Amino acid sequence: MKVLVINPGSTSTKVAVFEDESSLLEKTIRHSSDELKDFKSIIEQYDFRVNVVEKELNASGFNLKDFDAFVGRGGLLHPIESGTYRVNEDMLQDLKECRYGEHASNLGAIIAYNLAQKVGKPAYIVDPVVVDEMEPLARYSGLKGIERKSIWHALNQKAVARRAAKDLGKRYEDVNLIVVHLGGGISVAAHKKGKTIDVNNALNGDGPFAPERAGGLPTISLVDLCMSGKYTYEEMKKLLAGKGGLVSHLGTNNAIEVEERINKGDEYAKLVYEAMAYQIAKTIGEMATVLYGEVDAIVLTGGIARSQMLVDWIKERVSFIAKVLIYPGEDEMRALLEGALRVLKGEEKEKFYERI
Numbered sequence: 275m276k277v278l279v280i281n282p283g284s285t286s287t288k289v290a291v292f293e294d295e296s297s298l299l300e301k302t303i304r305h306s307s308d309e310l311k312d313f314k315s316i317i318e319q320y321d322f323r324v325n326v327v328e329k330e331l332n333a334s335g336f337n338l339k340d341f342d343a344f345v346g347r348g349g350l351l352h353p354i355e356s357g358t359y360r361v362n363e364d365m366l367q368d369l370k371e372c373r374y375g376e377h378a379s380n381l382g383a384i385i386a387y388n389l390a391q392k393v394g395k396p397a398y399i400v401d402p403v404v405v406d407e408m409e410p411l412a413r414y415s416g417l418k419g420i421e422r423k424s425i426w427h428a429l430n431q432k433a434v435a436r437r438a439a440k441d442l443g444k445r446y447e448d449v450n451l452i453v454v455h456l457g458g459g460i461s462v463a464a465h466k467k468g469k470t471i472d473v474n475n476a477l478n479g480d481g482p483f484a485p486e487r488a489g490g491l492p493t494i495s496l497v498d499l500c501m502s503g504k505y506t507y508e509e510m511k512k513l514l515a516g517k518g519g520l521v522s523h524l525g526t527n528n529a530i531e532v533e534e535r536i537n538k539g540d541e542y543a544k545l546v547y548e549a550m551a552y553q554i555a556k557t558i559g560e561m562a563t564v565l566y567g568e569v570d571a572i573v574l575t576g577g578i579a580r581s582q583m584l585v586d587w588i589k590e591r592v593s594f595i596a597k598v599l600i601y602p603g604e605d606e607m608r609a610l611l612e613g614a615l616r617v618l619k620g621e622e623k624e625k626f627y628e629r630i
């Protein structure tokens with residue numbers, strides 16, 4: 275069974291081709307900020323991104339007719355349970371309207387569907403960023419009408435949590451884990467026996483700051499900034515998710531560059547980077563209380579889990595809670611494939627998204 279996997283990120287488009295479990299192609303096409311600067315919205319990037327995918331397939335000698343299924347990384351929909359979803363009109367409509375917000379992954383379902391339509395094959399998304407398994411208590415904020423939301427790296431977190439459980443010699447459904455995805459955004463989640471019962475909203479101002487995200491902010495100061503007249507609504511949103519965190523303090527979202535500066539003696543860069551580790555550790559502590567201290571392991575994953583410096587700072591503060599396991603990078607392409615294969619092989623039922 276041949277599957278095309280498409281994963282649009284904020285600064286890249288990843289394309290992979292699998293024949294059953296074997297990888298035939300895995301390519302990351304990076305998009306410079308210059309290339310993307312003239313697009314006013316994510317949806318406007320559609321033609322550009324499809325061309326990138328088709329060009330890559332042509333260059334590698336693949337034809338759309340070769341594929342049995344198409345799978346894309348899912349985007350901002352209304353909250354749904356974990357699983358593999360068949361792309362349908364309801365889903366496409368919400369994504370095209372950006373009804374629940376803008377995120378590069380919104381394009382995953384749209385691209386997969388349009389390519390699949392050309393050859394009459396099914397398109398899927400797997401564990402989109404809105405997978406919601408939070409318990410009722412986790413949903414409360416201190417202001418009626420503002421509810422905490424689950425927007426996180428569900429795809430990579432779920433895949434890595436299963437791997438960690440296996441490495442612990444247990445089933446995912448039998449362990450309690452705190453999983454931390456350290457990417458451009460950072461999500462810290464409490465996985466209780468196969469369900470993610472609490473997680474910070476990695477996109478919208480909750481939890482630690484991240485390379486591109488401001489994280490939780492002092493609310494009155496934030497209100498003052500919003501009302502200052504310095505920023506439009508759109509600019510404010512971009513400031514919090516895109517230009518926040520390391521970008522705001524140090525002008526870069528690249529943790530490798532930050533470490534180079536630290537190694538050259540930049541004290542401010544060191545303080546900011548260590549503050550990020552401090553906030554991550556603090557959020558891990560919060561999630562330990564969510565699990566009543568019964569934690570089988572703390573699992574660090576994502577690009578910055580490659581950083582010895584950051585990992586060591588986090589470990590120093592959280593090792594008293596549980597052992598720390600490291601799975602650097604992400605395997606979202608394989609996670610997307612596996613989700614599609616579970617459905618294609620009849621091991622799991624496909625799910626359907628409904629507009630509400």
Ligand SMILES: Nc1ncnc2c1ncn2[C@@H]1O[C@H](COP(=O)(O)OP(=O)(O)OP(=O)(O)O)[C@@H](O)[C@H]1O
Binds near residue numbers: 458531576
């Ligand atoms: N060896 C390394 N040491 C330190 N940081 C690293 C290393 N390799 C990658 N990174 C950092 O990881 C970050 C990117 O992580 P990742 O690729 O998981 O994020 P993304 O896919 O862009 O965003 P997200 O995961 O939030 O969707 C960047 O800040 C990058 O500099």
Ligand SMILES: CCCC(=O)O
Binds near residue numbers: 458459487
């Ligand atoms: C994966 C959703 C959260 C983010 O982009 O930071």
